[in-house]
Amino acid sequence: MIKYLKTDDSKCVGCMTCTAVCSRLYFKQDNPARSAIQVLDRGNNEFHLIACDQECRKCVDECPVQAIRVTQAGVVMIDRKLCVGCLACVAVCPIGAMRYYPGDSSPFKCVACGACAKECPKGALEIVKKEEGARA
């Protein structure tokens, strides 16, 4: 099984509560550039939410030091102690869910912790489980 953050763009109102929660939790600051969940403003009150689907795992294959692994819960995690900061994972991510902040030594990504989902006022985010897909 894969645990992941399921997003529903139709419910998002762009309040940025999720980015604030995420960046405060992991970086001690309210900064959308340091949030693993991203909110893209498409205009006309339409928003697109980006977070790792924990499924494609291209970053896992690309990592030269095997610092990116899949946990037993099916979540893709970066071991910062092993990471050499090359950002190959950022380049290979097809949806831009692997992020980095300029000058920081390691990239970061959504680890399906659910903190944002708890705070989302519109129910646009939830932690769910899915079966292993084509890779299983």
Place this chain on the structure above:
Amino acid sequence: MSVKREDFKILSETRFEPKAIERGYAMRTMHVDVGSGAFTEKPVSEDMKKRFTGGKGFGLKLLWDAVRPTTKWNDPENEIVIGMGPICGNTNYPGSGKSLVVSISPLTGIPIDSNVGGYFGPYFKFGGWDALELQGKAVKDVVLFFDANEGQVQMLEAPAALGVDTHVLAEELTVAFSASEAERQNVSVVSAGSAAEHSFIGLLNFSLWDKRRGGVRVKQAGRGGIGTVLRDKRIKALVVRYKGVVQDSNKAADPALVQRTGLKLHREIIKNDDKQCKMRRQGTAHLMEVMNDYDLLPTNNHKYGRHEKGNELASWVWEKYFTQGLPDGCWFGCTMACAHAVDGFELKTGPYKGHKVCVDGPEYETAAGCGSNLGVFDPEGVLEINFYCDTYGVDTISFGTITSFLMECQELGVLNRERTDGIDLSWGNWKGACEVLHSMSRGERFGTLAGKGVKFLAGHFAKEYGADPQLMKDIALHGKGLEQSEYISKESLAQQGGYYMTNKGPQHDEAWLIFMDMVNNRIPTFENKAEALHYFPMFRTWFGLQGLCKLPWNDVEPADNAKWEEPNKVPEHVQNYCDMYTAITGEKLDPPGLIRQSERVYNFQRAFNVRMGKGHRVDDWPPYRAMGPVLEDEYLAREERYDKQMKEKIGVDPAGKKLAEKMRITREFRTRQYESLLDAVFKRRGWTMDGCPTPGHLKDIGMDLPEVLEVVNARIAGEA
């Protein structure tokens, strides 16, 4: 048999303060005298940094200071210097893990330089060193161990049980010197092998622990016999241990710019590689069918450029052999990841027959040099030669060019079974090629003879077997004593210059102009060619000053590259390099400044050749096989092209002329063309017509050092 850390008796040991890299430099180098076991630290001055930049520049400077004009490759004062360069070891820009190795070559008697991947260079650098000098000779086999975290360095006696050949030795050492299995990626080994001890074509294997495969992989400092020098010094291996590579191990002036520039190229590679060179899937072997299609694939000792079976060694064949199907880089963060390998390959010959091994490669040069050039179109034959060359520690390029020469000599009747000690060297017989390797590994007569290189062999066969000396000279593909690498140069005058007007000998890393010249006709005049033979060798020299790989420069290109005025230079990537240099060192650099850095080192290397008694015009002359058809069937294979050229370019009507006369006319014309090219190139490079850098030019580029001026002034006085 496993060897343990405690089996290594300590002969000498020293401790240095570990030193953090600052803006790409440690500002010190390490010198090891393996004769006395002394390790010493040398400071790097601001002046040395300014003039020599780093990497190969530092290597050549240290080598110059270590040797005399009379130094031979096997004199104790000859050195092996491994230099890293300021950009080396960053993990963001693809192709940044290279080290540059220099030494006085057993093949040429002048400095050789070889660019190599693997983890040794960056790990050693991060211990706080810009270069490593190895000098002297040990009395018995030693292993040098560098703990780059602790600053501890040791000269150790190699235990008798330790393997010799790299695939055994490097694995044994990696296991013995890592505290646990998880730590193996923190160890890298430099080693040669048994054939390096009995030939002049020995190489250095730089290892990397491949975590996914759970085994050692090796990348080669292949050219010019540096592995031969290593074993002559009785150095069995170098081992470095370093833990702690991070994004900013170089302490860059602007780490965010390093990230941004690297990420831009990562994305370009991920997006474009599949549509362009397929390096991520096939590596440099993607060139095989392209070269065959353009009549450029060396076949039967560079006699022909195409073979009907050419596609039996095509990229798609190799792709099927390559295992894992995942990125295979030789340094962290190289998304070009072209270092492919074949796992579980069962050997069919030699001492490891029946063993299932991992073969690193083949890369293009090996597939061409040890495949088509030997008339071998069995991929498994190529893999077998590839494996044994690597583990025995010999260069696949020199070995391929030597063996093709031997095969042609057998075809011409110069060699027979008696003279080859029973080895059948018919075209296509890869087992015969392997026999030469095994004979070299065992130090037997024929293998040892072959290992002396084609320059020696051409003279030897003329003297001992009465072979036609001119024919031997014509088909022995070497320049300055170094075997030519694996592209057909005879139809591209610019590439003849690209090969033979090089500092170290005919290696394609200085200039590859065949498409620009022959296929696309973009550099038609002598002046155009001379400009290309100035710019590209200088530009490509720069990779070696920095610790960079050439491949990410033009084996991937921005999608809009063609819109630029000079697309062959890949202008956006040139700017990337300037940005990377500035981001790491904090010093501004523009494209002309980049060329100037290279010019300083390039001219220094040429002056080094002059100092060693070489570097004359005549030393830049190719064998005729590299310039045109030597034999009648060779002419006939391209008769239409040669006849057309005679009519259009030479102004002679070939109609009614006998073959011998047409060949003579072609040869005379091509010889004159090459002379004119030499004139134009030497002029453009700021050299005399004998190929010596002038004092005025050295002053212009900031390389008018007293010791260099003394050398060139003495040569020029002699020319007058």
